[in-house]
Every structure is written in structure tokens, then in C-alpha cells.
Amino acid sequence: MKKILFGLFGFIMMQSCSKNQLKYPETRKDDVTDTYFGVTVSDPYRWLENDTSPEVKKWVEEQNKLTFAYLKTIPYRDALKKRLTELWNYERVSAPFKEGGKYFLFRNDGLQNQSVLCMMDHPDAEPKVVLDPNALSPDGTVALNTFAVSHDGRYLAYAISRAGSDWVEVFVRDLKTGQDLKDHLLWVKFSGLAWTGDGFYYSRYDAPGKGTELSSQNTFQKVYFHKLGTDQEYDRLVYRHPSEGDRMYGAWVSRDEHWFVLFESKWGTRGNALWIKDLTKANDELHCVAEGFDHENGLVDIQDGILYMITNQEAPRYRLMKVDLRALPEVKKAELIPQKNDVLEAAYLAGGKLFLQYLSDVKNVLEVYQTDGSYVHPVQLPAIGTVLSFSGEPDEENAYYTFTSFNYPTTVFRYNTKTGSSEVWFAPRLDFRPEDYIVEQVFYNSKDGTRVPMFITYKKGMQRNGKNPALLYGYGGFNITMKPSFSTAVLLWLENGGVYALANIRGGGEYGEEWHEAGMKLNKQNVFDDFIAAAEYLIREKYTSRKKLAIMGGSNGGLLIGAVVNQRPDLFRVAIPQVGVMDMLRFHKFTIGGSWVTDYGSSEDSVQFHYLLKYSPLHNIHSGVKYPAILVTTADHDDRVVPAHSFKYIATLQEKYKGPNPVLIRIQTSAGHGGGKPTSVIIDETADIYAFIYRNMGIEPPAAR
Incomplete structure (x- = not known):
């Protein structure tokens, strides 16, 4: 009887919400317009761009x-949240990697908000905790960004x-004592750390104005050198562009500290320059x-005076090049492995060999080559899927890689670079049967x-x-490939009986x-x-119907x-x-955002304006x-795609749409674009999304029965 009443209650609530429009909060409209090439465009909700104002916070x-x-x-x-929590509660471990003569990995016991960085003397030793981000905040909202x-x-x-x-803050920890030094760097963003x-x-920006930290433009990135034990104000400026604020920079140093590499990119372009300096x-x-x-x-x-690099110059599917640094200042560049039909995604140096990771119809292939470019053999991967990471040292026999697919945790x-054999080093144990x-x-x-893949x-x-x-x-x-992953x-x-479809649409890097x-x-x-067309295919082939189809995407996918x-x-139904x-x-x-002009x-x-106006989600909502x-x-706290995009979009939708379907916004507090999001927050958000989808499809999922 209890289950019957439970289902009846849900049905009544669903019917009530489907017949009566929700009463949305009133959103003030201002008389704000812009004129682009003779076209006047209204922007009545621009005040929502001021995300730190009391009025926006109240909204x-x-x-x-x-x-x-x-x-x-x-x-x-x-019930959805409870089941998702159960599924999530299993140990996860990264592939080990070597830094400074020690091995490191990330470990999560299942429901930890952030994964823990551990250190070992060798890969099979018991890991010792080096940095636990969960100890840095009670709610898990402080995350390790890079190290x-x-x-x-x-x-x-x-x-x-x-x-x-x-925005990130940089600290330094003594690995012998486990204590942090006094070093503390601010206003660092989109930066590596190169010892x-x-x-x-490291790379940083000038401090933004108070109250604009999460919205103001980030320009004139600079590379600095920080000396241990000194205040940031004494850091040495290494490189900046004197007049072009749209340049971005990154630094890298070889493991023997012989070579300094500077990466330079420019907003509105798709490539980057690469510079090198002899630190000796x-x-x-x-x-x-x-x-x-x-x-x-x-x-x-x-390695050994040879720089290996991947480029898409004269090779839209990428090729491997080498540069003989011993010939500097003359830059002697030569093709080592030419472009193939498949897309070259990455290359690694391990055990005296080169490992090239290709993408073949959105499935990874891993191949082994000698350093002279001659082919050796493929790495036998366990299934059709994705190589998520690869780590190894040029002079060590063993390398490590992680593999995943939709039904492969x-x-x-x-991987033994001498014998060419792979063995499982860590396999997760969870409530899941791939078969x-x-x-x-x-x-x-x-x-x-x-032709689109x-x-x-499905079950x-x-x-x-x-x-x-x-x-x-x-x-x-943005040339980003959406690959199979668990x-x-x-x-x-x-x-719960759902079909999950991932469309590898154009704009990504699936075919170079x-x-x-x-x-x-x-x-x-x-x-x-x-x-x-992907949605129409799913409906035509009877995987689903319009009344049972939900669509989802994030960031650029949210625009989609x-x-x-x-x-x-x-x-679509949802x-x-x-x-x-x-x-x-x-x-x-x-x-x-200025860097996205590239895409x-x-x-x-003038030409691009008219094209953008035709599809801009905010500007094409109609009564x-x-x-x-x-x-x-x-x-x-999303300072990648500022929340004003979503705020203005939903305010316009709630104003113009008068039908029975709910049009709502879920605004996560103390969170950003997605990186470093705590496990507990991910579980809550996912359960809410699925509950919303099921409710509006008129479905009670089996997990609730």
C-alpha cells in the first residue's frame, strides 16, 4: 500500500506541474541596448552580469x-541520490608517475570529496599521503589544481x-617534514609550475579590481620566477609582451634542468609558438x-639533446617532429613520423622508445616506435575505448597507462617496454557487471x-x-574529442533502463x-x-521517442x-x-572569453556578428x-563561463515562455566551471538532474521502486 501511495503522490504532483505554470521570481528589466553595425540589440537583463551585487545575490x-x-x-x-552514492563508493587510483626520484599517485577511497596525492619509493610500495585537499576545507571546495x-x-x-x-594560490611543501614553507603566491591562473x-x-596576471575578481578580463599574462623563501613581490619577471594583452604564456623545464621552454599563444588564433633557452x-x-x-x-x-614535438603544421591530423638542440642557434627541425589517416593525439617517451597515441574513428590505438621513427608494434589494449593517461621515464623499463570505456571502469x-606485455596494476571493484x-x-x-559517429x-x-x-x-x-569513458x-x-548516446559532432577533434x-x-x-540529426537518428531507429529524449551538454556544450x-x-522532452x-x-x-574568438x-x-546573432541562445528565445x-x-564562482550567461538566458526564458513545462535554474554555490568539484556536490547535482528528467518524462525510475 505504501508503494502504491508513493507512486500516486508522484503522479498527482507530476500532473499538477504539467497543467499549471510555475510562478517564477520577477526579474527587473532595464532599457539597455547596443548597436552593432546598424542593428539595435536589447539587453534588458545586463544588470545580472554584476554577480557580486546584493540585488543579483537576492535574485x-x-x-x-x-x-x-x-x-x-x-x-x-x-532514492536516486542514495543509489548514486552506493555506486560511487569504490576505491579509485591513478597511474603512478615519477617526479624528483619518487613515485606519486592519486587515490580516492570512494566518497572523498577530493582525491589525495600520495608518494612512494617505488610503484609497489605502500603509498604515503603527501597532500590531502580534503583537510583544506570542511566542505571539500578547496581542490588541488596543479603541482x-x-x-x-x-x-x-x-x-x-x-x-x-x-584563480589559484601556490604554496610550497617540504616533503621531508610534511610542512608548508612561508611561500604564498596569488593571482595565478592557467599556469604550470616548472622547477x-x-x-x-609560473604564470600570473596583475591583481584584478576589488569585486571584479570573477568577471573582469584577464589580460597581459606574464611568466615569473619565484625563489624559495622570498615574498612574491620579489619574484623575477621572465617574460611578458610589452603591448599585446591577449598573449598567454606557459613555462616548462627539462628534468635535467638544461632546457627552458616557453609556450606562447594569442587570443583569436588556434596555434602557439614555442621558444627554447639553454639554462646552462x-x-x-x-x-x-x-x-x-x-x-x-x-x-x-x-632527451639527449633532441626535442620531440607534435604539430599540425602541414598535417591537419598531426605528425611527430624532432629538433636537434645541439645545433642551436640554428634550428634543425625534421619530420620523424609523418601524418597518418588516424589522428595523432599524444606521444610519450618511455624505456628508450616512443609511444604514439592515435585516434581511429574515436577509439584509441597505442603504437610503439624506436626513437629513429621505425615502427615496432602496437600495444594490445583490452577493449575498444580510451587511453586516459600514460606515464613512464625514458630510461626505465616499466610504464603505466589507464584505460576506460563506457562499460570498462x-x-x-x-607495460613492460622490453617484452611489450601489459598487466593489470590496479582494477577497481564496484557494483557493476560489464557484460x-x-x-x-x-x-x-x-x-x-x-557522416557523423x-x-x-544501453542495458x-x-x-x-x-x-x-x-x-x-x-x-x-575547440578541437576537443568526446571519447568513450566510464x-x-x-x-x-x-x-535504470536508460539509453546513453554520445554524438561526436563537428567542431571537436575526432578527425583532426x-x-x-x-x-x-x-x-x-x-x-x-x-x-x-543524432536526435532524429535515435528516434527513427526507435531507441527512444521525442517524449522520452533528454539532451545535455556543458560549457560549449551548454551553448549547443x-x-x-x-x-x-x-x-526534445527535456x-x-x-x-x-x-x-x-x-x-x-x-x-x-576573448580567447574563444578562435572558435x-x-x-x-560585421559578418561574424550577423552569424552569431542567428544562433545565440539568449537572442533567439521567442514568445x-x-x-x-x-x-x-x-x-x-564560475569564472570560465561567467554565470551571467545562464542568468540572462533563464530570465529571458521565464519571461517569454508561458507553457506548462518548468524552465528552472540550479545555481551551485561555492563552485565553479566544474574542475575540482567535490564528490558530494557532483552526486547531489546528478541526482537532481535525473530526477528532473524522469519527472518531466513521466517516468518513475526502477531505483525508486
């Missing part, structure tokens, strides 16, 4: 009050992020190894006839009858730079067309969801745009349209 509280009140009425929300060990193994420089911000001698190189020569200058910003140039390693393998799930890769035609995962025995709840995910931008969050969806270019700037509509919902609101770029006319005015173009260009149920997610 956030009112929106969250409504959203969480709605979510609280979903009877199976707690580097001094080459003598004595010190750990580490950067922490607070509340998910991209040499008695200090390290007091007055040596920077030598340009790769110039300009038209091509990507990635450092692999430096992330596993660490040890219960099927992974398919299909290819479908987009609007213009382009998509992965579809064995599922009937393709159009009645299954389906979740379609996509990204489509996700506990997705597992909850699958075990040409695939990327096909979804950039004036080709951006291809991205949306590809995603819409906002755009396709405007263009085809009839195709939409979840996460931390999305929604205002395509003003994105470049905040924090690091999007800019409203300051009288039957929108699906929409739950926007963002965070108050």
Missing part, C-alpha cells in the same frame, strides 16, 4: 528557492583552487622552435550528408520500441583539424545540425543545448544546458514557442 536566492522547492516534490529524488616536485625530490609546489575558481635550482617558473649558458637567448599562431605545437619531451595497466551492457558505435548522416550504450535486453528514456550528450568545439553518473542512468574547422565560426551551424532547443524545440555560453555577442568581454568569431566583426522542460545549471 540567485529566489531562483534557487523555487528550483529546490520543485525538486523537493519529486518523490524519488532521494610540481623539485628535481631533487625535496619540495612540492602546489596550487589550490577555492570554490571552483580558475629549476632554488625556485620555479648564462646569457643564452630564447630561440624560436615554432613560430606564429597558425599551428599547434606540443612538446613531447627532450577505469583500470591501470603496467550486462552493450556499447554500439553507429554512423549517421547530418543535414549536409556528412555516435556511441550508444542488454532493451527493446528498440521507442519507449526507452534516452540521454543524448554532445560538445562540438562514468558512475551514466551508470545510474543505464541501470579539418573536423574542427567544419564546426568553427561561420561553420558553427554544422555543429547544431549534427546534434539534431541552448541553440538546438531554440531551433528544434519539438524534438534539456539540460550546463554552464553554457549563452550570450554570443558579449562572451569575449569576461575573464578569458566563435566576434560580434565586433509563443512550446519549449521542452529545461533545467539550467551553473555556479556562482
